[in-house]
Amino acid sequence: MPEKTRDELVQIDFKPPEREWMDPAIDFEARRGTWSYPGAAKNLRYLGFPNPREWSPTDEDWQLPENWQQIIHDGLAERLNKYRSLKLFLDVCVRCGACADKCHFYLGSGDPKNMPVLRAELLRSVYRNDFTAAGKILGRIGGARKLTPAVLKEWFYYFYQCTECRRCSVFCPYGIDTAEITMLARELLNLVGLNINWVIEPVANCDRTGNHLGIQPHTFKDNIEFLVDELEGATGVRVAPSINRKGAELLFVVPSADYFAEPGIYTFMGYLLLLHALGVDYTLSAYASEGGNFGLFTSHDTIKRLNYKIYHEAKRLGVKWILGGECGHMWRVIHQYMDTMNGPADFLEPPVSPITGTAFTNAAATKMVHICEFTADLIKHGKLRLDPSRNDHLRVTFHDSCNPARAMGILEEPRYILRSVARNFFEMPENTIREQTFCCGAGAGLGNDENMEMRLRGGLPRANAVRFVHEKHGVNRLACICAIDRATLTTLMEYWVPEVDVSGVHELVGNALVIDGEKPRDTDLRGRPLAGGKGDADA
Amino acid sequence: MRVVWSFLLVVLLAAIAFFGAEAGGQALFGVVFPYVAMVVFLVGIAARVLSWARSTVPFRIPTTCGQQRSLPWIKPAPLDNPSTGRGAAARVLLEVLTFRSLFRNTRSELRPGGRFTFSPDKWLWAGALAFHYSFLVVFLRHYRFFAEPVPAVVGWIEGLDGFFQVGLPVVYLTDIVLVAALGFLLWRRLEDARLRYLSLHADYFPLALLLGIAVTGVLLRYFVRPDVVRVKELAIGLVGLHPAVPQGISPLVFAHIFLVTVLLAYFPFSKLVHMAGVFLSPTRNLANDNRMRRHVNPWNPAIVGHTYAEWEHEFHDKLKASGIPLDEE
Numbered sequence: 001m002p003e004k005t006r007d008e009l010v011q012i013d014f015k016p017p018e019r020e021w022m023d024p025a026i027d028f029e030a031r032r033g034t035w036s037y038p039g040a041a042k043n044l045r046y047l048g049f050p051n052p053r054e055w056s057p058t059d060e061d062w063q064l065p066e067n068w069q070q071i072i073h074d075g076l077a078e079r080l081n082k083y084r085s086l087k088l089f090l091d092v093c094v095r096c097g098a099c100a101d102k103c104h105f106y107l108g109s110g111d112p113k114n115m116p117v118l119r120a121e122l123l124r125s126v127y128r129n130d131f132t133a134a135g136k137i138l139g140r141i142g143g144a145r146k147l148t149p150a151v152l153k154e155w156f157y158y159f160y161q162c163t164e165c166r167r168c169s170v171f172c173p174y175g176i177d178t179a180e181i182t183m184l185a186r187e188l189l190n191l192v193g194l195n196i197n198w199v200i201e202p203v204a205n206c207d208r209t210g211n212h213l214g215i216q217p218h219t220f221k222d223n224i225e226f227l228v229d230e231l232e233g234a235t236g237v238r239v240a241p242s243i244n245r246k247g248a249e250l251l252f253v254v255p256s257a258d259y260f261a262e263p264g265i266y267t268f269m270g271y272l273l274l275l276h277a278l279g280v281d282y283t284l285s286a287y288a289s290e291g292g293n294f295g296l297f298t299s300h301d302t303i304k305r306l307n308y309k310i311y312h313e314a315k316r317l318g319v320k321w322i323l324g325g326e327c328g329h330m331w332r333v334i335h336q337y338m339d340t341m342n343g344p345a346d347f348l349e350p351p352v353s354p355i356t357g358t359a360f361t362n363a364a365a366t367k368m369v370h371i372c373e374f375t376a377d378l379i380k381h382g383k384l385r386l387d388p389s390r391n392d393h394l395r396v397t398f399h400d401s402c403n404p405a406r407a408m409g410i411l412e413e414p415r416y417i418l419r420s421v422a423r424n425f426f427e428m429p430e431n432t433i434r435e436q437t438f439c440c441g442a443g444a445g446l447g448n449d450e451n452m453e454m455r456l457r458g459g460l461p462r463a464n465a466v467r468f469v470h471e472k473h474g475v476n477r478l479a480c481i482c483a484i485d486r487a488t489l490t491t492l493m494e495y496w497v498p499e500v501d502v503s504g505v506h507e508l509v510g511n512a513l514v515i516d517g518e519k520p521r522d523t524d525l526r527g528r529p530l531a532g533g534k535g536d537a538d539a
Numbered sequence: 540m541r542v543v544w545s546f547l548l549v550v551l552l553a554a555i556a557f558f559g560a561e562a563g564g565q566a567l568f569g570v571v572f573p574y575v576a577m578v579v580f581l582v583g584i585a586a587r588v589l590s591w592a593r594s595t596v597p598f599r600i601p602t603t604c605g606q607q608r609s610l611p612w613i614k615p616a617p618l619d620n621p622s623t624g625r626g627a628a629a630r631v632l633l634e635v636l637t638f639r640s641l642f643r644n645t646r647s648e649l650r651p652g653g654r655f656t657f658s659p660d661k662w663l664w665a666g667a668l669a670f671h672y673s674f675l676v677v678f679l680r681h682y683r684f685f686a687e688p689v690p691a692v693v694g695w696i697e698g699l700d701g702f703f704q705v706g707l708p709v710v711y712l713t714d715i716v717l718v719a720a721l722g723f724l725l726w727r728r729l730e731d732a733r734l735r736y737l738s739l740h741a742d743y744f745p746l747a748l749l750l751g752i753a754v755t756g757v758l759l760r761y762f763v764r765p766d767v768v769r770v771k772e773l774a775i776g777l778v779g780l781h782p783a784v785p786q787g788i789s790p791l792v793f794a795h796i797f798l799v800t801v802l803l804a805y806f807p808f809s810k811l812v813h814m815a816g817v818f819l820s821p822t823r824n825l826a827n828d829n830r831m832r833r834h835v836n837p838w839n840p841a842i843v844g845h846t847y848a849e850w851e852h853e854f855h856d857k858l859k860a861s862g863i864p865l866d867e868e
Contacts, residue, residue, distance in 0.1 A: 010653025016736035082838060084594035085821045091587070092816035095742050097734045098640075098663060101647040107655060118737050134741075134808045143739040169602040173634065173641045173667075174813055175822035177602060207845050208853075217854050218861040244863050286863055287850050300597075301842055308844025316847050316866070336600055340834045362609045362622075366830035373609050380612060407600070409607030409620040409827060416613070431645055431657035435604040435619070461647075464655050 024154040033453030039200030051193025099168035108457030116168035163443035165402035199445035211256035211290035236519030239276040248283035254325030255483035267504025288313035291330040297445040321351035328401035328482030372413040385514035391422035392531035400437035401482035421512035432465035442488035463496035545743035549751040556797030576803040583807025597836035670720035673713035684774035755795035765789035
């Protein structure tokens, strides 16, 4: 927790500074709490990434390669040809300002360079200088800047102060997507060895062990067995998930946080209970043991490198199709990149629910189905016995996670599930949900402790909306379908709205699911007593 | 102050043309510059669009602003989250014609106690729409000068535009709206501290230029009243590629024409290229059918991750000890 109190943090000054934005000056020392530690040399070395060294943003000399300006210039030239998005977004912005107050980091910090338009201008000004006639002739008058060390430092600060949530892109009349700008700017930064450890270490871990947390296969199995024991304690039902089993019908891939720590583990228990109750023939993999993909926060090549494992493992195990757990940026990768990068998945079959026979035609090519799509279909077909009164101790709201909302559009499925498994469901205000949802403030690799002040600032608009429904409806549970959310919203709630806990949607499914052979349930999956004692339901 | 420089520049440009024409430079301002500007405009825009088109679209990255098409009983949002090319085309068309994304705009305010409120804010949308449509109508009305006989449709537009029959000559609604909308767009840029902070010369100059064009145009139509027949002679000569400069045209006409000339020449090198770019935006013009249909990246790099065999080799003993099945014993 930062030293600042809640009252101090909400004293936000939206008055822009006197100094013009084109004159960069980041005092990293004074801004502690708002930036992330750099990538450790060992992780860069493992990955074969450029310029591994020990350094700190507070150093005067960042130990860049001698020709760093040329490297970035060439890198930008290459990406302008490869990505129409980049070239177009750098050319067409009219600086209308519609995006300005849409960014959670701007709202929480008042720092004008967190306005999406200015975040992009940081790169755009250098693009003008290097690649446009007007910029070359007019220079600063034409909005052009040379790439100086100070500008580069500013890039590092602000492109690792964007969570790639795409909220600004919803409001932009040209659909300019700051996530795209940030992703490509981070690629450029990576070319000269500027990255953050909270991204690079998970990437290195994932490449080596199969998951971001660096959990090795024997520990993976231990963790799963521990959760199976816990689940038996809570429900009396012993589930038996298999690991790396060939010939299973489905491969089930979840974000690693779900089998590692609270509160994700309760979501994981919900998955296991559901798949057990239905007798689904599935396997987990200790090799493809990560759904998330911190490559998304590094470079397109890294996305592909990490995501390689999922299809590779599905092919090796001979499954028919792949089921994916609740995770935000994972689903951006699965939905918008996986088939293009790692496909075609012609060794898999178009996904069909083994329980209802529903063909998931929307996943016919990628052959990977979101568990909320899977479960919503089950509920619609009456395949689940549910006792929503078991969630009566909870008053639930739903946080749309950025990527599933704005890079996929899975809005109704989780809501349908929540309304089916819980009786007290309340929406947050409309400008804070669905496609307008506010980020947790800590996605895209920013969910580390050293960046805590900026996380709490960036999460303020989300926390605000939660506080609103907490005060109005007594909401005490914030459900979401993202593993980063489950970790970081928990911290956010502890600070801003401590009365509210965070969970996945499938934890609530697990609570409500009636299974043959279960013991009378008097607690939820967390071991907390149900409302009014057992059997008190008036469903 | 960037805005002052922009306006001074426009006034200077108008003055150059005004006095230049008076000093006998009618052919330069009435023929040579317009032709050069037209070529720069056409070639410049074509080059810009081609340069965008040359860049590949490796990934299908629509920003989804509504429910996806998934299960048959869940109603998708065909415009905000189109799953077909036709839907995406409709999305772009509505974006172009109605500025749909801008219509969503909200204004956030920080209230005491650290509470944010978000309220609908249609002003930017209304101002932008008013400017673009009135500019379009004014543009179309000018066909009166370039075609003989005047196309009937131009007459209809003029009839509608002058519907209220106020003043003599009849005041066109779009003249008022155009100037008012430009004034509003300029005012908000100056009034809002954060917009003022981020605005560049490149933001003020087009507004100043357009206002210069509009104001000279209004002066010409309602106050100076030049000899329209001769102006039309000039215009028809230009489009017919046998230019001639009739004598006795007011120098203000040349100021007006020269500002338009500058706009044309400036257009391809400025943010005004959004006019063409809006059609090509990958977050708007692609269907969200990623998992249904394969999208091919023409330069998809051959990247192989850490393979299962490598992984099993490294963790062989641990896998064996924990009883996880192995490919090789």
